[in-house]
Amino acid sequence: MATLKEKEELIDTIKGPRYYRVSIWGYGGESAYIDISKKAKDFWKPILDEHGDGDLVNYCINAEDERFNFDNIESVPPEANFLSDDEEGIGACSSWYEAPTELEHQWGVDFGSGNITVEEQKNKDYNSPVIRTIVDGEPLNDWTDEVMKQDDYKTEITDMQISEYESWTAPHILQFYSSEKGTFFDGIIETYGNFDPKKLMFHCLEYANGDDTLISVDYDGQEISNDGGDTNGKGYSAHIWDN
DSSP states (O other), X not given: OOOHHHHHHHHHHHHOOEEEEEEEEEEEEEEEEEEOOHHHHHHHHHHHXXXXXXXXXXXXXXXXXXXXXXXXXXXXXXXXXXXXXXXXXXXXXXXXXXXXXXXXXXXXXXXXXXXEXXXXXXXXXXXXXXXXXXXXXXXXXXXXXXXXXXXXXXXXXXXXXXXGGXXXXXXXXXXXXXXXXXXXXXXXXXXXXXXXXXXXXXXXXEOTTSOEEEEEEEETTXXXXXXXXXXXXXXXXXXXXXX
């Protein structure tokens, strides 16, 4: 004889699929980690230390079309032209997010600065009417911890890994960072029955700058397709260090 729970699950199945929109928003950004030569480091690092990152940022965002507006330098010598497609620094330049000697690329919301909203929708269309709000803009870090705390952390819904930066052999590294604010993740779960937060899994990578960046979200073992975010740039910064 079927239990009450089994009967309820059967009814949910007969009703058909249900749709839940997961939105994750807050602060994060995009980073390029670039292997630069000692000559490039010797040119840019003193300028960075004395004047800040203004000229280096100007170079990175304008190198592709060479429309510079420097404050403290006249031009960039070939040996410091690290975005050039030519090893001698005299060829055409790529954009900072497609650097020819890029080591790693980072994009997403910072796990500690993100918020989560979960809404049940009538269907999976983008403008579908919302039936109910299940999670209403809760801090992502706190909310996931609260979910795991409910069964004394027997169920893990966060997967914290480390990116490849620990294996880098490049002696001199430049990070260019575009700070952004807005929605970084927006995806639909299509399932039967009620939304179960314990079926979620948030995959994060710790990058060289120390940020834990959300890279993907699963539900019931399946990756949720990210339909795209809507973020606004808040500014740029550039950093150089010896590895």
